[in-house]
Amino acid sequence: MSLAIPLAELRPGEGRLVEDGGREIALFLTDAGPRAVDARCPHAGGPLQDGILSGTRVTCPLHLRRVDLDTGEVDDCAERVRCYAARVDGDRVVLELA
Numbered sequence: 001m002s003l004a005i006p007l008a009e010l011r012p013g014e015g016r017l018v019e020d021g022g023r024e025i026a027l028f029l030t031d032a033g034p035r036a037v038d039a040r041c042p043h044a045g046g047p048l049q050d051g052i053l054s055g056t057r058v059t060c061p062l063h064l065r066r067v068d069l070d071t072g073e074v075d076d077c078a079e080r081v082r083c084y085a086a087r088v089d090g091d092r093v094v095l096e097l098a
């Protein structure tokens with residue numbers, strides 16, 4: 001299953017919350033292209049879409065752990081956040097949610 005978000009709704013360097021059937025996803029337009037992860041930080045549920053983006057890492061706004069948007073690894077946390085494939089397709093970003 002995939003989901004398309006208009007590119008015009010995204011700002012480079014800022015996160016956006018995307019909701020789909022109860023699932024919450026944080027979508028980022030990084031310098032390396034779009035990245036998408038589950039929106040809730042695995043440490044304690046912080047809203048990753050509100051974090052500060054640096055490259056392909058986002059700093060969670062709650063306790064400032066850094067989350068790698070490519071691997072899902074979270075600093076000082078045993079759990080990873082789920083990552084989703086995302087690509088630009090014309091004027092949209094397509095997320096693969098399967």
Ligand code: FES
Nearest residue numbers: 041044046060063
């Ligand atoms: S909830 Fe994200 S670092 Fe604690």
